[in-house]
Structures are given as C-alpha cells and as structure tokens.
Amino acid sequence: MKRLLAIIVSILVVSVGLSISIDQLSKSQGITSENTLNLYNWGDYIDPDLITKFEKETDYRVSYETFDSNEAMYTKIEQGGTAYDLAVPSEYMIQRMIKEDMVFKLDHSKIKGLENINDLFLNQSFDPNNAYSIPYFWGTLGIIYNDKFVNEKDIRHWDDLWNPELKNNVMLIDGAREVMGLSLNSLGYSLNSKNIVELEEAVKKLNLLTPNVKAIVADEIKMYMIQEESSVAVTFSGEAAEMLDENENLHYVIPEEGSNLWFDNFVIPKTAKNKEAAYAFINFMLKPENAAQNAEYIGYSTPNEEAKKQLPEEIIEDKQFYPDSQTLKNLEVYDDLGKNYIGIYNDLFLEFKMHRK
Numbered sequence: 001m002k003r004l005l006a007i008i009v010s011i012l013v014v015s016v017g018l019s020i021s022i023d024q025l026s027k028s029q030g031i032t033s034e035n036t037l038n039l040y041n042w043g044d045y046i047d048p049d050l051i052t053k054f055e056k057e058t059d060y061r062v063s064y065e066t067f068d069s070n071e072a073m074y075t076k077i078e079q080g081g082t083a084y085d086l087a088v089p090s091e092y093m094i095q096r097m098i099k100e101d102m103v104f105k106l107d108h109s110k111i112k113g114l115e116n117i118n119d120l121f122l123n124q125s126f127d128p129n130n131a132y133s134i135p136y137f138w139g140t141l142g143i144i145y146n147d148k149f150v151n152e153k154d155i156r157h158w159d160d161l162w163n164p165e166l167k168n169n170v171m172l173i174d175g176a177r178e179v180m181g182l183s184l185n186s187l188g189y190s191l192n193s194k195n196i197v198e199l200e201e202a203v204k205k206l207n208l209l210t211p212n213v214k215a216i217v218a219d220e221i222k223m224y225m226i227q228e229e230s231s232v233a234v235t236f237s238g239e240a241a242e243m244l245d246e247n248e249n250l251h252y253v254i255p256e257e258g259s260n261l262w263f264d265n266f267v268i269p270k271t272a273k274n275k276e277a278a279y280a281f282i283n284f285m286l287k288p289e290n291a292a293q294n295a296e297y298i299g300y301s302t303p304n305e306e307a308k309k310q311l312p313e314e315i316i317e318d319k320q321f322y323p324d325s326q327t328l329k330n331l332e333v334y335d336d337l338g339k340n341y342i343g344i345y346n347d348l349f350l351e352f353k354m355h356r357k
Helices: 002-028 048-058 070-079 091-099 158-162 176-186 196-212 220-226 237-246 275-286 288-298 325-329 338-355
Strands: 036-042 061-067 134-146 170-173 213-217 232-236 250-253 259-266
Touching: 036 070, 036 275, 048 061, 048 275, 048 288, 061 070, 070 091, 091 259, 134 158, 134 176, 134 237, 134 275, 158 176, 158 196, 170 176, 170 220, 176 196, 176 232, 176 259, 176 338, 196 213, 196 338, 213 220, 220 232, 220 237, 232 237, 237 250, 259 275, 275 288
Parallel strands: 036 061, 170 213, 170 232
Antiparallel strands: 134 232, 134 250, 134 259
C-alpha cells in the first residue's frame, strides 16, 4: 500500500513538474495568457500576412486553430478544454450559441469600424443589432456549371437540376440544410420550413433527382469541377470562386427564386481569457485595408463597404459573388431550427441518400 502511495505521489510530482516546465517554456518564448489571442477559425480562412501584421502592430501573439464544421467548433467550445478568445461560427450556430449562453454580449464602445459594414449585413435575425457578433465574410449557395457541357440559359433555376440531360452529371454538397433547402426553394417554400407536409414534398422531389446525381460529397466537388469530371454542382460561393480561378469554363449562378445567404461572424466565447485581445483583432479586421486584403486573398465576399472600394473592379462588379440588391432580397439566412427539426431534416436527407442506392 505504501509503495502504491509512493508511486502515485511520484506521478503527481512529475505531472506538476511538466506543467511548470511547459508554463516556463511558454513564458520564456513570450507567450502568456495576457498577450496571446487564441483564435478559432475555419481552415485557410485568413491571409497569414494579416496575422503577422496584427502581431507587429499590437504586440499580441496569435495562437491559431482551425475547425472544419460549425458542429465541431461548437462541441470543442462547449467542452471548454481550450480558452478560445475569438471564434468564427456561421449564422445558425451563432443563434444557437446565444440561446445557450456560450458567447459574451459585445461592448460596442470597444468596437471601432462597425460603420464600415454595409447595413444589409447588420441586424440580421440570428443576432439583432449585432449584440453578440461582428460580420467577417458572407456568401451564397448556388450552382456552378461548365459552359463546355451546359448552356448558360439552361442553368438559371433550381428546377434545372432535374433536367434529364444532366443524368449522372450533378454533384451535391453533403449537407441536409443545403440539399433540403434547395428542394424547398424550388417548390416556393422557405428553406427554414417547419411544415412536415412541405418537408415530405421536398424529399419526394429530391428522390426524382436521383438519376442526375453523380455524387454527394464535400471538398471533392472542387476536384470534380476543375478537372471537368462533372458538368454541374451545388456549392457555396466562396468554394465556387476558387474553382473559377482554376478553370475558365466554370460559372456560378444564384437561382432567381431564392437560396441561402450565409454569414460567418466573429464572436467572443464565454471561454475567453483575453477579451481585450479579441476586441483588438475585431477592430484590426474592420479596417478597410485589412478587410480588402483578406477578401482578395480568400476570395469570399466582404461585408465591409469601405474595403470593397479598395478591391479591383472585376471583383466587386462580378454579380456572381456580389449580387445586386434584388437578388439579395430573395435570399434567406438559415435559422437555428432546434434539435427536433434538425433531426427531421437529417432523417429526410438520409432517406434521399438511401434512395440513391
């Protein structure tokens, strides 16, 4: 028993020693909680030069971690293992995190540059008056097509995906909200519908799309479209921008009857230990020159109106990625539908995927 106790004590001593050593190493490198910003963002979603610039201008060090889905981000923040000071969730997840008291209400007196954001992208339903979040990027869900195989006039609406001539040629993004949403929009319904009859009608229509569906995937869509292994795909505008850069025959269309308008915004999680650094980074990214540099690097649409003035004309005049106000009026933001309806959407989407087999 005494020997066992001695072993346990030894383990504890070693553990404490390692913890102290790591802490001392961090401090020797100038890394402390007081001067470090723990930033949690999507992968490859900021110009690395901007992080370097921020560190030089502010003397804060940036610890940068990435996630590949809102759900993964949510789970890690909920678990509380890492004290993230700033995160970049999407609109429906922001709404959920607000409901679950996972993010701080912002002190707008500490935010400089919010006036640079276009009013169209402020005061959205998921965060009235931007009490908890600040816009970072925005975009749409639409259709990308290759003009070598598809005529421009034949891809204007969601219904065009059901054209028999597209047999085994349509790539779908692997997302329940996105695929169920496009079917709902094609029927004239809201992509946030909680009407069971409408949802069942939407999945029945999707089942009729099965002969045209080549695959339901995620990042692989880029490869398929760039290498011209498929003629049409459903994807997000930012992903489409990358594809267009690699293949001049590709074009992106936002269906006229409606689609998704998405937002990725900064929030300060309740795990934050350095809120001052978080505010400093938000203010840094609200500066027009920094937002413009980031938009040009990433290829997504900036909500910063002053930044747009610094972008090349061919970018800001491209209606594929900066649609006019009339098109924007037909777009919807995803609502947090709650666990029950999210489960229904997921089940119906799974039914559609099983129907393909």
